[in-house]
Amino acid sequence: MGADTSQYAQQARAALATVAPEPGSRKPDAILVADAIRRRFGGIVAVDVDHVEVQRHSITALIGPNGAGKTTLFNLLSGFDEPNEGTWTFEGRTLDKVVAHRTAQLGMVRTFQLTKSLTKLSVIENMKLGATGQRGERWWNGMLPFTWRSQEAAIEARADELLHRFKLDHMRNEYAGTLSGGQRKLLEMARALMTGPTMVMLDEPMAGVNPALKQSLNQHIRGLRDEGMTVLFVEHDMDMVHDISDWVIVMAEGRLIAEGTPDQISRNQAVIDAYLGAHQGKSLMEDA
Amino acid sequence: MDWGLILELTLKAFFGLDAVVFIIAALGLNVQFGYAGLLNFGQAAFMAAGAYGLGMSVNYWGVSWWWGVAFGFAYAAVLAVIVGVPTLRLRADYLAIVTIALAELVRLIVRSVTHKEKFGGTDGLKGFAAGFQDLSPVDAPGNAYGLGPLQTSGLMRIALFAFWVLVALAVGIAIDRLRGRRTGRAGINWVLAAGAGAVVFAVLMALFPRFDYLGTDLWVLIVGWGIVAVCALYVWALMRSPWGRVLKGIREDEDAVRSLGKNVFGYKMSALVIGAVIGMLAGVINALRTSNVQPDNFSRALTFYVLTALVLGGVATVTGSIVGPMAYWALLAFTDVFLSEVSDDTGRLAVGGITLLENASARGQFRLVLVGVGLIMLMVFRPQGLFGNRKEMALDGR
Numbered sequence: 001m002g003a004d005t006s007q008y009a010q011q012a013r014a015a016l017a018t019v020a021p022e023p024g025s026r027k028p029d030a031i032l033v034a035d036a037i038r039r040r041f042g043g044i045v046a047v048d049v050d051h052v053e054v055q056r057h058s059i060t061a062l063i064g065p066n067g068a069g070k071t072t073l074f075n076l077l078s079g080f081d082e083p084n085e086g087t088w089t090f091e092g093r094t095l096d097k098v099v100a101h102r103t104a105q106l107g108m109v110r111t112f113q114l115t116k117s118l119t120k121l122s123v124i125e126n127m128k129l130g131a132t133g134q135r136g137e138r139w140w141n142g143m144l145p146f147t148w149r150s151q152e153a154a155i156e157a158r159a160d161e162l163l164h165r166f167k168l169d170h171m172r173n174e175y176a177g178t179l180s181g182g183q184r185k186l187l188e189m190a191r192a193l194m195t196g197p198t199m200v201m202l203d204e205p206m207a208g209v210n211p212a213l214k215q216s217l218n219q220h221i222r223g224l225r226d227e228g229m230t231v232l233f234v235e236h237d238m239d240m241v242h243d244i245s246d247w248v249i250v251m252a253e254g255r256l257i258a259e260g261t262p263d264q265i266s267r268n269q270a271v272i273d274a275y276l277g278a279h280q281g282k283s284l285m286e287d288a
Numbered sequence: 289m290d291w292g293l294i295l296e297l298t299l300k301a302f303f304g305l306d307a308v309v310f311i312i313a314a315l316g317l318n319v320q321f322g323y324a325g326l327l328n329f330g331q332a333a334f335m336a337a338g339a340y341g342l343g344m345s346v347n348y349w350g351v352s353w354w355w356g357v358a359f360g361f362a363y364a365a366v367l368a369v370i371v372g373v374p375t376l377r378l379r380a381d382y383l384a385i386v387t388i389a390l391a392e393l394v395r396l397i398v399r400s401v402t403h404k405e406k407f408g409g410t411d412g413l414k415g416f417a418a419g420f421q422d423l424s425p426v427d428a429p430g431n432a433y434g435l436g437p438l439q440t441s442g443l444m445r446i447a448l449f450a451f452w453v454l455v456a457l458a459v460g461i462a463i464d465r466l467r468g469r470r471t472g473r474a475g476i477n478w479v480l481a482a483g484a485g486a487v488v489f490a491v492l493m494a495l496f497p498r499f500d501y502l503g504t505d506l507w508v509l510i511v512g513w514g515i516v517a518v519c520a521l522y523v524w525a526l527m528r529s530p531w532g533r534v535l536k537g538i539r540e541d542e543d544a545v546r547s548l549g550k551n552v553f554g555y556k557m558s559a560l561v562i563g564a565v566i567g568m569l570a571g572v573i574n575a576l577r578t579s580n581v582q583p584d585n586f587s588r589a590l591t592f593y594v595l596t597a598l599v600l601g602g603v604a605t606v607t608g609s610i611v612g613p614m615a616y617w618a619l620l621a622f623t624d625v626f627l628s629e630v631s632d633d634t635g636r637l638a639v640g641g642i643t644l645l646e647n648a649s650a651r652g653q654f655r656l657v658l659v660g661v662g663l664i665m666l667m668v669f670r671p672q673g674l675f676g677n678r679k680e681m682a683l684d685g686r
Contacts, residue, residue: 080543104549116544118537119683129537132549134530139558142529143522152530177683188544195549 006226012058012246019247021260021268024051031056031199031230032077032108037086039072046072047083048254054199059221059231061241061262064251065275070234071113073251074203078110079103091198105132107198113207113234115184119177123168126176126187127159128152130194159194166190166220182213189220200224202233206240218244242266250274289629294622295495301621302614305505308512309335309574310613314598315519315606316566321595322604323527324559325539327380329591330371330387333394334564336586337363338571340398343413343581348406353419357572364568367394368561376556391588399583412582420576421504429503452492453485460485508577515573516610519566524606526562535559536604600666602676611674619662623655 015028030053039047047069054060062070075081077088079100087096090108098106118126134155135141136148163169166186171179176187185205192200205221206214214237222244224231235241241248241262248265250258252274258265265271301307313331320326341360345351371390375383398407407413421429464481468474501509526532534555537545542552575581594613601612628651631637637645645651666673672681 078547080546099551100546101549101551104547109549110547112543112547116541116547118540118544120540120680121533121536125533125536128530129533129545129550130548136530137534137550139526139531139562142531143525145525145529148530175679175683191548 006222008057008225008228009222009246012055012225016055016058016247016261019055019259021258021264023256023259025053025259027053027055029056030054032088032090032232034077034088035086037073037076037083037088039069039076039081039083045254047076049073049086049251049256052249052256054230054232055247056230057225057228058246059225059233059244060247060249061245062232062234062249062251063236063238063241063265064257067253068251068274069254070251071203072254074110074201074234078108078201080110104195104197107196108201109192109195109197109199110201111188111192111203111205113203115181115188117176117179117184117187119175121176122173123163123176123179123187124156124159124172126191127163127194128155130191131155131158132195155194162190162193165223167216182209185209185217186213186220189217193224197229199230199232202231204234204236206235206237214240292495294625294629296499297625298618298622300499300501302618303509304617304621305509305512305573305577307614307617308509308516309570309577310594310597310616311516311610312512312519312570312573313567313594314601314609314613315516315523316563316568316570317591317594317598318563318604318606318609319523319526319535319559319566320563322598322609323532323539324535324556325380326376326556326560326563327384328387328560328563329384329588329595330389330391331563331567331594332586332588332590333367333387333391334364334567335571335574335590336391336394336398336583337367337564338568339575339581339586340407340413340571341568342572342575343408343416344406346416346419347408347413353416356416360568360572361565364564365561368564369557372557372560376553376560388588391586391591395583395586398586407583410583412580412585414578414580417576417579421507421579424503424507426503426507429507431503432500433503433506452489456489456492457481457485459488463488505577508573511576512573515569519569520606520610523566523609527606531555596663599673600663602673604680605673605675605677608673608675615674616659619659620655623658624651627651627655 019025019027032054034049034052036051037047037049038045062073064070072081076083076086077095079095079098079102083096087094089095090103090106093106095103095106095108104110118129121129134148135151136145141147160169160172163172166189168183168186168190171183176184179187185208189200189202189205202221205217209217218240221231221233225246233245245262248258248260248262249256250265250268250271257270257274258268260268313335316334317328317331320328338357338360341363342353342356345356345359346353367390371383371386375386397403399410400407401409403409426433460481460483461476463484464477467480468477527535534545534550537550538552538555546552571586574585593616597613597616598609599612600616601610602608627637627645628635628648631645631648631651635645635648635651636643637651645654672678
């Protein structure tokens with residue numbers, strides 16, 4: 001964790017050090033606050049979260065065994081799914097009943113577990129699509145290039161800058177469909193940044209990515225926080241979670257079961273039980 | 289066998305009114321299907337909205353044909369919104385189902401006995417294009433007007449001469465580009481293009497000294513190609529704009545586009561309405577050509593023929609939606625004339641004593657078979673269509 005010496009990293013660590021390591025604990029400066037969120041699929045309660053907060057300018061990991069409801073919670077918070085009940089606010093704004101594209105316009109952008117690169121668009125077109133508030137995206141302006149040309153040039157410059165940073169500039173004019181799986185992850189993250197978000201939600205950014213690329217993805221995610229964004233990510237790779245997150249939230253069977261710094265979480269009995277079963281370490285004969 | 293006649297009729301179909309109607313309809317369909325990925329299987333309904341909007345306004349309400357076209361715009365847009373509101377939030381299939389139903393619904397309503405006084409029942413409406421023909425610059429609409437060098441005089445001749453020069457130049461440029469693409473040369477070699485164009489021009493003039501259209505048709509043809517030019521330019525400009533980029537993004541993955549803060553529903557709705565309104569213009573041209581509209585012109589099959597022509601040309605390209613319908617109708621005309629030329633006077637086609645085709649109506653069916661075979665070959669050897677993008681097509685397999 002030696003690399004986390006930026007101003008925001010230190011602020012976040014200092015602030016979170018004072019927070020009680022228990023599920024639903026209050027944060028000193030929360031950007032996202034959710035209350036009593038429930039989502040049922042038929043008889044199954046997929047998400048049942050009483051209270052959760054995400055600290056501003058921090059990297060918060062959301063972990064849990066498969067089927068814990070992490071992605072469902074992501075979908076609910078980002079407006080891609082509607083909860084049966086519950087309210088949540090983002091930067092003090094109520095977000096329930098706000099549609100997904102509005103959520104993104106407000107500065108909360110997400111990526112997907114199954115990467116969604118727009119295959120028949122070139123990499124640079126993928127990037128330019130991400131910019132919000134484009135004048136040329138209204139159909140009556142579309143046919144009048146003089147109304148959007150200058151803005152388009154600025155967007156393209158910003159896109160090229162990001163492509164350079166994510167080392168995709170050599171693929172600039174290729175179709176996104178020709179990228180490798182890892183490159184698609186990078187593209188999706190870079191494209192999300194084109195919206196100019198204040199909070200980035202990454203759904204399994206490391207899934208299917210080789211170890212070398214993982215290191216650079218790690219750096220990119222740290223970079224987001226160091227630029228002042230808040231990162232919330234779902235991940236299964238525990239080394240990575242331990243490595244880069246300032247705070248960890250653990251879900252199991254739809255509920256929050258633990259919160260804390262990575263060190264606190266790795267010692268937490270409830271988490272170990274959730275992942276490995278409550279009876280791990282005991283002899284099988286005892287139950288019999 | 290008269291090869292001159294075969295060529296002339298094929299070329300006439302290539303530039304003809306059927307092709308114009310299909311091009312406009314295909315341009316609209318391309319906005320929806322090619323760029324936005326919306327499965328509209330009811331383009332016929334929007335074409336009917338144009339044709340009946342015009343016919344009913346003139347015949348039943350007694351307003352001028354300009355108003356008729358304006359009403360057509362409104363009808364097509366309203367139909368599109370009605371269909372879009374419930375379906376565009378759902379998966380793509382639902383729009384397909386509902387648009388097929390819409391096309392049938394519109395056709396059944398306009399041919400119903402209940403509304404016979406408005407829409408004319410199965411007989412349809414006729415005689416509403418007089419106002420349009422009054423505007424024609426052609427002095428004797430009943431006469432045939434030639435596009436060849438022998439037949440016309442005065443201003444028309446200069447205009448038609450210019451038309452053929454442009455056609456020849458376009459072919460010349462196309463030939464030059466094909467050569468350039470093979471040798472990897474960028475840009476246009478104008479000397480080569482003009483040379484090829486001159487040869488094409490000479491051949492055209494020699495082959496078709498009497499290439500003529502009826503005066504009324506010629507006027508519709510001029511207006512029709514004008515509308516093609518405007519619509520094609522409009523679609524081309526839209527699709528290279530950021531608006532078009534969002535649309536193509538939605539075609540690929542609408543959740544991704546939504547996550548980037550775009551109102552996907554709004555974009556899909558505007559694409560549906562724009563495509564519908566362009567399709568409406570195809571209906572208007574179709575109604576103006578014969579001053580006649582019949583409900584069964586707008587059957588389900590019409591949409592699928594337009595779709596076929598679009599796929600033939602290449603989906604998601606403007607050139608494709610122009611050349612596809614032209615090639616489609618030229619192919620139909622060619623097979624028809626060719627088969628009739630090799631048949632005897634009674635319309636029977638026999639080879640070595642074996643009757644292949646009994647009469648002219650069997651010929652009409654058989655040419656569709658040939659076109660079908662041609663399309664299958666195209667899908668095998670050139671799945672992207674004549675002008676589609678092979679690289680883009682190949683990405684689907686990944």
